[in-house]
Amino acid sequence: MRIDPSSGLPIDPTTGRVGGTSGAPTPAKQDPAAIGGQDQAHISSDAQQLSRFASALKGTPEVRQDLVNQVKNALNSGTFSVSNAEIADAILRDQFTPGKTGQ
Numbered sequence: 001m002r003i004d005p006s007s008g009l010p011i012d013p014t015t016g017r018v019g020g021t022s023g024a025p026t027p028a029k030q031d032p033a034a035i036g037g038q039d040q041a042h043i044s045s046d047a048q049q050l051s052r053f054a055s056a057l058k059g060t061p062e063v064r065q066d067l068v069n070q071v072k073n074a075l076n077s078g079t080f081s082v083s084n085a086e087i088a089d090a091i092l093r094d095q096f097t098p099g100k101t102g103q
Contacts (some may be wrong), residue, residue: 004018
């Protein structure tokens with residue numbers, strides 16, 4: 001018995017066809033290029049939006065140097081001030097933000 005190397009199915013010695021089937025292979029088993037079709041891909045709107053966000057992030061610096069310089073200058077000049085209420089709010093916000101673990 002011979003085996004068709006592309007499908008792994010036995011070749012019928014009387015007909016010379018794979019698996020003794022009659023007729024041409026079903027379109028589902030054919031290569032789309034062989035039947036004149038083309039491969040297609042559909043990208044969801046969510047994936048397109050994610051791609052736009054990723055592109056926008058690539059242009060954003062990881063460190064906002066202008067703000068870092070602003071705070072540095074304020075600290076060096078002694079004009080940087082934070083109220084006790086702002087500190088307490090930041091601590092509470094950090095402790096109770098979902099997904100964050102308190103340290």
